[in-house]
Amino acid sequence: MDIVSWVVIVLVAVFLVFEGKEALSGLIAMRKNIEQIKKNKEDVQIYKDYMTLVLAYAAFAVLMVVFGVYFLMNQNYPYGFMFFVLAFFCIVFIIEAVLTRTFVLYDNGFLYAGKMFKYRSVLKIEEKKKFLKGYRVKLTSEDEIYVSKKIRPLFEEKLKSFKNRKRGRHEK
Numbered sequence: 001m002d003i004v005s006w007v008v009i010v011l012v013a014v015f016l017v018f019e020g021k022e023a024l025s026g027l028i029a030m031r032k033n034i035e036q037i038k039k040n041k042e043d044v045q046i047y048k049d050y051m052t053l054v055l056a057y058a059a060f061a062v063l064m065v066v067f068g069v070y071f072l073m074n075q076n077y078p079y080g081f082m083f084f085v086l087a088f089f090c091i092v093f094i095i096e097a098v099l100t101r102t103f104v105l106y107d108n109g110f111l112y113a114g115k116m117f118k119y120r121s122v123l124k125i126e127e128k129k130k131f132l133k134g135y136r137v138k139l140t141s142e143d144e145i146y147v148s149k150k151i152r153p154l155f156e157e158k159l160k161s162f163k164n165r166k167r168g169r170h171e172k
Contacts, residue, residue, distance in 0.1 A: 005078055013085050016092055023095040026114035033111050034104060042106040045158075049148045050101035054094050061090035103151050105158045112145045119162040125152065 037044050068083030104111035109118040123138045128146060135152050137145045147155055 009078065009082055009085055013088070016085065016088050020088075020092045020095065023092060023099055026099045027095060029114035030099065030102065030104070030111060033114065033116055037104070037106045037111070042108070045105045045154070047103045047105070047151050047154060048098075048101065049103070049150055050097045053097040053101065057090045057094045057097065061087045061094075064090060100146070101148070103147060103155070105155065108162070110155070110158070117141075117143075117145070119159050120166075122159060125156065 064083045064087035068080045072080035100113050109116055121140045125135050125137050128134045128136045134146050134148045
């Protein structure tokens, strides 16, 4: 391998450090927001739908570390480091899976990927036609979030009860 390969490996590693930092800061923000919601005495329901992805990424990360050690032992350093970078990729994906597959519902809104949203910002829920089946929730802020098939009914129930509460206040 030549110098270009080393540069690519280093650039990908730097990119992963940046992505990992962003994902970790999202997890920290999510934990702080959950504590803030709990302090407001709101009913908090936390749904975690990430175990399958975490296990798959963890198995792949272990496999990449094994390959990395194998290549380093055979003194093929570029391939060894490349496999360690791929293992780090998997670790970042695990953090992002936990962040984006943890869905927190509370009385006035929901928490997704560390950000708080209000139920009144939901425009519509539509089916996502991609590899991983799920649903796209379009919001007034032009944001889109994704919920799994497992979480959608729970989300819609909470959304409906919020709208009924609001409708009841306006009718009085």
